[in-house]
Amino acid sequence: MDLKGKVALITGAAAGIGLAYSEELLKHGAKVSLCDIDSDIGEQIADELGAKYGRKNVLFCQCDVTDYPQYEEAFEMTIKVFNRLDIVINNAGVMNDRFWELEVDVNLNGVIRGTLLAYRFMGKDRGGQGGTIVNTASTAFARPQVSTPIYTATNYAVVGLTRAYGDQYHVNLTGVRSLVLCPGLTDTGLVKEIRKQLMSSEYEAAWQRDNANCKTQSSEHVGRALIEILTKGQSGSVWVVENGQAPREWRG
Numbered sequence: 001m002d003l004k005g006k007v008a009l010i011t012g013a014a015a016g017i018g019l020a021y022s023e024e025l026l027k028h029g030a031k032v033s034l035c036d037i038d039s040d041i042g043e044q045i046a047d048e049l050g051a052k053y054g055r056k057n058v059l060f061c062q063c064d065v066t067d068y069p070q071y072e073e074a075f076e077m078t079i080k081v082f083n084r085l086d087i088v089i090n091n092a093g094v095m096n097d098r099f100w101e102l103e104v105d106v107n108l109n110g111v112i113r114g115t116l117l118a119y120r121f122m123g124k125d126r127g128g129q130g131g132t133i134v135n136t137a138s139t140a141f142a143r144p145q146v147s148t149p150i151y152t153a154t155n156y157a158v159v160g161l162t163r164a165y166g167d168q169y170h171v172n173l174t175g176v177r178s179l180v181l182c183p184g185l186t187d188t189g190l191v192k193e194i195r196k197q198l199m200s201s202e203y204e205a206a207w208q209r210d211n212a213n214c215k216t217q218s219s220e221h222v223g224r225a226l227i228e229i230l231t232k233g234q235s236g237s238v239w240v241v242e243n244g245q246a247p248r249e250w251r252g
C-alpha cells in the first residue's frame with residue numbers, strides 16, 4: 001500500500017504504540033490525525049511531530065473514545081482539515097480490571113464506535129472512497145492473560161469483531177478492509193502500578209507467570225510492523241507481533 005498522501009486517524013496516539021504508529025505513518029508520507037483523551041500531551045506531540053514531518057501533515061483532536069459525539073467530531077475535523085480519510089486505527093486502550101466497566105467501554109465499545117464511524121465516513125455504500133480499519137488487540141486473545149481476565153475478554157472481542165467485519169461480504173459492500181494487530185508485551189505506559197491494575201493483589205503471581213516467557217519489545221517495533229501489515233494484510237487477517245519478532249499471521 002502506498003501511504004504517500006493517505007490520511008490516517010489514530011486513537012490513543014499521544015503515547016506508546018499509537019504514537020509509534022503515527023510517527024511511522026508520517027515517515028512513509030501519510031498525514032495523521034492524532035486523537036487522544038489527553039490534550040496536554042497530545043498537543044505537545046502534535047507540535048513535535050509537526051516540526052519534524054511538516055505542520056500541514058499533523059492534526060491533534062482531543063477525543064475520548066467512550067464519547068460517541070466527541071469521536072464523531074474528530075472524524076469530521078479530520079476530513080475538514082485533510083479533505084479525505086483512508087485509514088482508521090482503533091488503538092486507544094487501558095488495562096485495569098478494577099475499573100472493568102471503563103476498560104470494556106474503552107477497549108471494546110471504543111473500537112466498535114470507531115468501526116461504525118469508519119464505515120460511515122469511508123464506506124462506499126455511504127458515499128465514501130473505501131479504506132482500511134486497523135484495530136489493536138493483544139496476544140492475550142490467543143494466550144489468555146490469566147491475571148487480567150476482563151482485559152483478556154476485550155481483546156478476544158476485538159479480534160472477533162475484526163474477523164466478522166473483515167469478511168469479504170463487508171469488503172464488497174463498503175470497500176473497507178479490516179485488520180487486527182495483536183502486540184505482545186511492549187514497553188509503554190499501559191502499566192503504571194500493576195498492583196492497582198489487577199482485580200486482586202493475589203493476582204500478582206499470575207501476572208508474573210503471564211509475562212515470564214515474554215521478551216519486552218519497543219513500541220517502535222510495533223510501529224514498523226503496522227506498515228508491513230498495512231501493505232500485505234488481507235481483510236479479516238489477525239497479526240501477532242511479539243518478542244521483537246517480525247509480524248506473523250495467526251490462522252487459529
Ligand SMILES: NC(=O)C1=CN([C@@H]2O[C@H](COP(=O)(O)OP(=O)(O)OC[C@H]3O[C@@H](n4cnc5c(N)ncnc54)[C@H](O)[C@@H]3O)[C@@H](O)[C@H]2O)C=CC1
Nearest residue numbers: 012015016017037064065092093138183185186188189190
Ligand atoms: N503495552 C503493551 O504491552 C500492549 C498494549 N496493547 C494494546 O495497545 C494499545 C495501546 O496501548 P499502549 O500504547 O501500550 O498504552 P499507553 O498507555 O502507552 O497509551 C494509550 C493511549 O491511549 C490514550 N487513551 C486512554 N483512554 C482513552 C480514551 N478513552 N480515549 C482516547 N484515548 C485514550 C491514553 O491517553 C494514551 O495516550 C491498547 O489497546 C493496549 O491494550 C496490546 C498488547 C500489549
Ligand SMILES: CCCCCC(=O)CC\C=C/C=C/C=C/[C@@H](O)[C@@H](O)CCCC(=O)O
Nearest residue numbers: 138139140145184185186187188190191210
Ligand atoms: C502474556 C500476554 C502479553 C499480553 C500483553 C498485553 O496485552 C498486556 C501487557 C500490558 C502492559 C505492558 C506493559 C509493559 C511495560 C513494560 O514497560 C515493562 O515494564 C513490563 C514489566 C513487567 C512487570 O512489571 O512485571
